[in-house]
Structure formats: structure tokens, C-alpha cells
Amino acid sequence: MxxxxxxxxxxxxxxxxxxxxxxxxxxxxxxxxxxxxxxxxxxxxxxxxxxxxxxxxxxxxxxxxxxxxxxxxxxxxxxxxxxxxxxxxxxxxxxxxxxxxxxxxxxxxxxxxxxxxxxxxxxxxxxxxxxxxxxRLARLSGLDRVLLGATPELANLREDILDVAESPAAVLIQGETGTGKELVARALHDLGPQADGPFLALNCAALNPATFESEMFGEAGHHEGKLLLADGGTLFLDEILSCPPEVQAKLLRVIEDKQVTPLGASRPVPLRFRVVSATNEDMAEAIAAKRFRQDLSFRINTVELILPTLRARRGDLVLLFTHFLEHYAQTYEVEPPNLTQEDLTALMAHDWPGNVRELRNVAERRVLAARRGGGSVTRALRVDLSVDEVPDTLREAVAAYERALIGKAITAHQGRMEAVAEALGIGRRTLNEKIVKLGLDKDALL
Known part of the structure; x- marks a missing residue:
């Protein structure tokens, strides 16, 4: 010590x-x-x-x-x-x-x-x-296992992580939903000097301005604040651009001062942590729209890592899908299904809007179908629209996909919007905007 x-x-x-x-x-x-x-x-x-x-x-x-x-x-x-x-x-x-x-x-x-x-x-x-x-030694055998892939995009990302890991600089990770932002944040933590300390992940979209200070700073004589649990380690701010405006000023003060004063306490408690943030939105747009403080952006964005989409590294599709098939086959105690030419065609033809997370889910559905003695990648993708049912424009297709995905999540989580937003990997504000834009009737789905 x-x-x-x-x-x-x-x-x-x-x-x-x-x-x-x-x-x-x-x-x-x-x-x-x-x-x-x-x-x-x-x-x-x-x-x-x-x-x-x-x-x-x-x-x-x-x-x-x-x-x-x-x-x-x-x-x-x-x-x-x-x-x-x-x-x-x-x-x-x-x-x-x-x-x-x-x-x-x-x-x-x-x-x-x-x-x-x-x-x-x-x-x-x-x-x-x-x-x-x-x-850590048992878990890590190099970034090749943490970030699986052989394309130049993944090789460059692994090099960037290794370069940045030893630095105390604040890192902003940008990438679409499902590209592995928290995985990268944990890799930065595990490979850095703070690896022996805690890794505290906060979903900024779920932070409540009314209870923020009590939950994060703690109350003297009652309970310890969550931010104290990041002392000596990494504070991971997920969905940082969805952070409520009232909370942004308080987060800025904590990051600048590296201390918190629990409610009712007479003295601040010093903290040491590295800040790693993540977002699937454009920071410049959020600042221009007055949704995000520019001074906070300066504090969290010393180094920027941009994660490639799965569409940008199609050369990794078969490798990743095979890896997930073997993983879930072991989990469900079945033989991993063989990939047919039809399966490979379906993998390559899909746009993968949900990126690696969607690929993993498709692999699990394929293995579950194999347990019942059938299935294919096409069925696991649930791509069963006829040609006549396919929307005419890309915008309409994206809207139809988002409408189906959000509607399914609302039904699955029985209308609990915080859970819906978390499951979809977006902020509560973004979810509300999409529901209005897509004309979804929440009550009709329940």
C-alpha cells in the first residue's frame, strides 16, 4: 500500500x-x-x-x-x-x-x-x-482473445489500446451499439496501471438528478457513495452523451477536483481514478444542440478510440460467428452446427446493424435451433420477409427494423422504459425520441 x-x-x-x-x-x-x-x-x-x-x-x-x-x-x-x-x-x-x-x-x-x-x-x-x-493472468492471454478478429481494423484497434492503456489520460470510446465499447473499456483497465483497482461502470442514461448526490457521493453515517468504489481504479461512464444536464455539472466537478463530499460530511473524500467514457452518438452534434457541456467534453476526451462496425470488417464475420457457435454449443451441451454455403451467404448479405452483439445473438439462436435438430443462419436472422414486403428505400427499411426492434423490447420488458433502453443499448432520451418519430403506440404493445 x-x-x-x-x-x-x-x-x-x-x-x-x-x-x-x-x-x-x-x-x-x-x-x-x-x-x-x-x-x-x-x-x-x-x-x-x-x-x-x-x-x-x-x-x-x-x-x-x-x-x-x-x-x-x-x-x-x-x-x-x-x-x-x-x-x-x-x-x-x-x-x-x-x-x-x-x-x-x-x-x-x-x-x-x-x-x-x-x-x-x-x-x-x-x-x-x-x-x-x-x-488477470488466467483471464488474459492477449488482446487477440479479448478483441477477436484478423482484419486491419481490429489489429489497429488493438495497437491503439496497448498504446493508450499505460497512460492516465481520459479516453472517449465511440462506436455503434454492439461494437464492444465496454469490452474495450475493460481492456484499457486490465492492461493499465490501475488493473489491481476496481472497475466501476455507470450507465449515464439511468442517472437520476434528484438522487445523484446521495447515490454517488454517499451520506455520512448512512452509506458509502458509488463513486468511492472507483477509488484507485477506473470510472467507466457509459452512454455519456445521454447524461442528464443537471448531472453533467456535478460530474465535471468530480472529474476536475478528484474528490467528493458525502451529504452531511464536513470534509471531502479524495479519489483517484481514470475516466473512460463511451457513446454511440456524435459528440459535436450533442454539443451544438446544447445537450452536452463542452467543458465536460474537454475533460473526458483527451484520447479518442473509434470502434469499427461489423460491416467495416466483414472479413471477421466467419471467424467471430464460428467462435460464438462453439461457445454456445458448449454452453448448451450440443455439437456446434456446420456452416453451409447458404449460411455463409446469409452472413455476408446481412448489414449487421446490431454489430457483434447481434452476431452473438444470432449464433445463440442458431445453436438453440440445432438442439431441436434444425435451423439455419437465415432463420436465426429472422429474415423471412418476401420481396414484396421489403421497403423501397433504405430509410424506410431502417425505420421498419427499428420499429420492430423497439416494439419487441417494449413488450419483452412490459413497458419498463429504463429496462427497454438498457436492453437496446441506447439512452432513455434517445428511446423517447425514436418512439415519437416512429409513431409507436406503447399501450397497444402491452
């Missing part, structure tokens, strides 16, 4: 004055602290606050500190330091044998207590780093 990293501590003590005293001491050291009066609440609390170390009293009503120690998963839980005014040598020995990191008697010496907690936190950080490294 470097000197700039913030230690996070969970204090558990039923004595209110002692609990507040410990919180004051730890906050004075610029550590992040949360406190509980009962050990029974620890398990639930750990689901949303992941401390580097737990400091717990031994004798408390209900669950004792030793019982808390026994309840924690030794492989995943943070180290536990016990503190008690009733301590003796035998209790300390028993606690250490049971797995406690250390034992401190009250009244405690502040510098010694801080030293013990810091060493425990460092040990936990090192263990988590080792685990992440092992998982």
Missing part, C-alpha cells in the same frame, strides 16, 4: 463514546471509516462497504468479537483486530490462534493502534493484489 492510498476501516463497538473516539482518531489520519454498534450487522454491511481492516470490541451484547471472527470467511474477509478493556494474555492468545490479526488492550496507545491497523490493511491489500493478478 502506497502512502497515497486511503485505508478504509470498519469499527465495531457497542460503547458509543469509544466508537466515536475511534472514528475521530482514524478520520484524523485521513482514513475512510464506517462504524457499527453491533457485530450482527457486519455481514450485511460488508456487502456494500469493503474495508481493508475491521477493528472490533471483544465483549458486546449479542455477538462477541470472537464470534464475529469465527463468522468471517478467512479466505476473503479483511483482517480483524480485536480491542478490549478486559483483555488478558490467554484471551489474546486464543484470539490470535482463532485467526485475529492482532489484539489491543484499552486504553490504547493511538500511534500503536494506527500502526497495527495500517500493517493489517497492507497485508489485505497485498493479498487482494495477488488474487487479482492470478485472475
Amino acid at each position: 502506497t502512502e497515497t492510498q486511503t485505508v478504509s476501516v470498519l469499527v465495531v463497538d457497542d460503547d458509543r463514546e469509544m466508537r466515536l473516539s475511534l472514528v475521530d482518531l482514524l478520520e484524523a489520519a485521513d482514513w475512510r471509516v464506517e462504524a457499527l454498534p453491533r457485530a450482527e450487522k457486519v455481514a450485511e454491511h460488508l456487502s456494500h462497504f469493503q474495508p481493508d481492516v475491521i477493528l472490533s470490541d471483544v465483549r458486546m451484547p449479542g455477538m462477541s468479537g470472537l464470534e464475529l471472527l469465527a463468522s468471517l470467511d478467512a479466505d476473503t474477509a479483511p483482517p480483524l483486530v480485536l480491542i478490549s478493556a478486559h483483555g488478558d494474555i490467554s484471551m489474546a492468545v486464543s484470539a490470535m490462534q482463532a485467526g485475529a490479526y492482532s489484539f489491543v488492550e484499552k486504553p490504547y496507545e493511538p500511534r500503536r493502534l494506527l500502526s497495527i491497523l495500517r500493517h493489517a490493511a497492507e497485508q489485505h491489500q497485498m493479498r487482494r493484489t495477488t488474487e487479482r493478478l492470478r485472475a
